[in-house]
Each structure stands twice: as C-alpha cells, then as structure tokens.
Amino acid sequence: MGKGFILFLCVVAAVLGVLHFFVWKTAVLFFEVTGGAGQIALGFALTILAMSFILASILSHRSDAAPVRFWYTASAVWLGIFHHLVIASGLMWLVFPFVLKYGGIERLPTLAGVFFLGAAIASAFAAWNANRITVRELSVRVRDLPDSWRGKTAVVFSDVHLGHVHAARFLERVVTRVSTLAPDVVFIPGDLFDGPKIDMAASAAPLKKLHAPLGVYCSIGNHDLFAGVEKATEALAASGVTVLRDAVREVAGVQVIGVDYRMAEMEEELTPILSRMAFDPTRPSIMLHHAPVAIEQSAKAGISLQLSGHSHQGQLWPFNYLTRLVYGGYDGGLRVAGGLVVYTSPGVGTWGPPLRTGSRAEVARIHFIG
Numbered sequence: 001m002g003k004g005f006i007l008f009l010c011v012v013a014a015v016l017g018v019l020h021f022f023v024w025k026t027a028v029l030f031f032e033v034t035g036g037a038g039q040i041a042l043g044f045a046l047t048i049l050a051m052s053f054i055l056a057s058i059l060s061h062r063s064d065a066a067p068v069r070f071w072y073t074a075s076a077v078w079l080g081i082f083h084h085l086v087i088a089s090g091l092m093w094l095v096f097p098f099v100l101k102y103g104g105i106e107r108l109p110t111l112a113g114v115f116f117l118g119a120a121i122a123s124a125f126a127a128w129n130a131n132r133i134t135v136r137e138l139s140v141r142v143r144d145l146p147d148s149w150r151g152k153t154a155v156v157f158s159d160v161h162l163g164h165v166h167a168a169r170f171l172e173r174v175v176t177r178v179s180t181l182a183p184d185v186v187f188i189p190g191d192l193f194d195g196p197k198i199d200m201a202a203s204a205a206p207l208k209k210l211h212a213p214l215g216v217y218c219s220i221g222n223h224d225l226f227a228g229v230e231k232a233t234e235a236l237a238a239s240g241v242t243v244l245r246d247a248v249r250e251v252a253g254v255q256v257i258g259v260d261y262r263m264a265e266m267e268e269e270l271t272p273i274l275s276r277m278a279f280d281p282t283r284p285s286i287m288l289h290h291a292p293v294a295i296e297q298s299a300k301a302g303i304s305l306q307l308s309g310h311s312h313q314g315q316l317w318p319f320n321y322l323t324r325l326v327y328g329g330y331d332g333g334l335r336v337a338g339g340l341v342v343y344t345s346p347g348v349g350t351w352g353p354p355l356r357t358g359s360r361a362e363v364a365r366i367h368f369i370g
Helices: 003-030 036-060 066-103 105-130 168-179 200-209 222-238 266-275 295-301 319-326
Strands: 133-140 153-156 185-188 216-218 247-251 254-259 285-289 305-308 333-337 340-344 361-368
Touching (some): 003 066, 003 105, 066 105, 133 168, 133 340, 200 222, 216 254, 254 266, 266 295, 295 333, 295 340
Parallel strands (some): 133 361, 153 185, 254 285, 285 305, 305 340
Antiparallel strands (some): 333 340
16 A cells, blocks of 8 residues: 555545544434443444444455455445435534424434434435446537448446455446447446455456457556556456557547546646557547546547546535536536537446445447437
8 A cells, every 4th residue: 555545544534533423423412312321332333433444445455355345345335324424414403403492402312313314215225326227328429430430339337446345246237238238339438446455357357248349448547556557457458358558549440549547637648648649630539538637638639539437426415516516517427628529427336335326327328420
C-alpha cells in the first residue's frame, strides 16, 4: 500500500468515526437509552462497525482468503446501511423542534423507529437496485461514419470492480446480459478490477465468452492501476480483450483509442497524448477515457465519440448531485459538446457498498445511425 492510500484510509477513518458518534448520539437521545450499560454497549458496537471497513480494506490488499472476502463484503454492506442511518439521523434532528412543540417528547422513540425503519427499507431497495443490471438503448450519430458501421451496435459497460465484493460470478451475469444483445463491438472504459488482492486471470475469465465481430476493447481506470496495471493487462489480454493504453487501433475504418487514467490534471495531458498517437482528427474516432473530464480538449482534438465511466453517477443519493457538479453534468448519460458526443456510464458494478440509490447498474447498447 502506498502513502496516498494510507492517508486516504486515515481520512475515511476520521470521517466514519465522527459520523458513527453522530448516529450513536441520535439513537441514545431519540430512543431514550438512559442506562450507562446500554449506551456503552451501543457505543462499543458502533466503534467496531466504524473500524470494520478500514481494517477489512487493509487486509483485502494482502489476502483473498474466504474469511477476508466475507469480512470485506459484510463491512461494505454495513457502510451502505450506515449511509442511510446518517441521513435518517439528520432528518430526525431537523424535525426534532417541531416534535417538541407539537407532539411532545414522549413521541421521540416512535419517530426514531419510523426514520430508522425508513433507512432499513432504503438500504434493502439500494441492494436490490445495485444487483439489477439494466440495459439503456442509445442512438448515436457519429460524423463521417463509414457505411460499414451504419446500423451496427456497440455495448458499453464500465466499473465492474472485480474484487472481494464482485467476483467472477458477477462478471458471468454481466457477460450473459451483454451476449443477449448480440453486439458488433464491446467497449469497457476502465475499472474492470477494484484493487484488492485477487486472482485476476480467474476473475476476468468470463470475458472469454464475449463474442463481438469487431472485437472487445478496454482502457485502464484508476482502480485497474490500484490492482496492478501490468497484471490487469495480462489478465484482460488472456481473456481475449484488446487493452488500449494510450494507443489507437483501426477497426473497420474507425479509430478506436484508449487513454490511461491519470491522477494529474487530464486537461493538460490529453492533447499531448493524442498527438503522440497516429491519430487523424479528420476521420471518425471512438475514445475510451475512464473519467469524464477534458471534454473541451477532446472536442478540440477532433474526437467523435468519448466513452467514460468512473463517476458511478454518485451511486448513493445524494452524491449524484456532487458528481453532477464535479463533472459539469457529464457524470452520466449521453451529452453533446460541439462535434463531440459523450456517453458516461454509471457503471455496472459498485465501489465500497454494494448498494445504489442515486443511479442504476447499467449496460448501454449504442446504435450507430450515421
């Protein structure tokens, strides 16, 4: 683990500690937990839960043993449930003055029960929603598209996050769903892997069952870098996937480009990267670029279609509003910027909690209409 990852875990631990204390304080007050033993027991349980995901994350980078995978998954699920408990607690404090004024303090336990039940229902829905793979049908017009591409379809999916939560069985489901769409070409704009220690070759093996006449192409995302980009590339290549790392490939008259994810400002790096390729801006192109950034630079460079992911479109409400702000509205769906068409996938897998409320698990089928 690098220093950056350790610093990230420290920040997350501090935030989780504060939020778990907030939920503890809310539960003690609203459920009228007056006994010292009850408060201590609740506090101890929440402290253990607060640290569980951090410890499981550290272990997950060292081992893929079954107990570690179970612990990591269970702690990730708790993180999603806890997210909704924080929202419920915040709402309870908002209505607290009105309850005191109009309902009486004796109704606080009932109020707490209603809000926490709502959090449990929201969590159950989010788990179901994250596990439901949906198909989005899109029609895209690409300038100067060769006649051989007109009427063809491409399937796009991103952010599978193969790891301790989503394993090969999950990818099997994705591949099966994609295969029913009979695509001519498949694009995966990054984050096939999550980062924890796993057998990458075995996890990616279901991709061997993907059959597309024009090929299956993938770019590198930030979590692929965390997982080990060389091993990730080898595993993908062994599964029949063409990995484009700052490279361009001619596919039946269309330039398919893959650009690696970079931590630095992509706005400054994209133009030089494209200039080093044998890329012709006067001809049609499809670029796999994991993060939906540098949109203006892509348009100026002459890219026809950019396929991205990364944002998960917030994954859990209300983070979808944050990703919309951060990525200027390009955090999900189909957008047009001048002569550039941008599709950002909300992802088919999840990062952290295997729950979704701010978006859906999506596979997109793009119909090329010219």
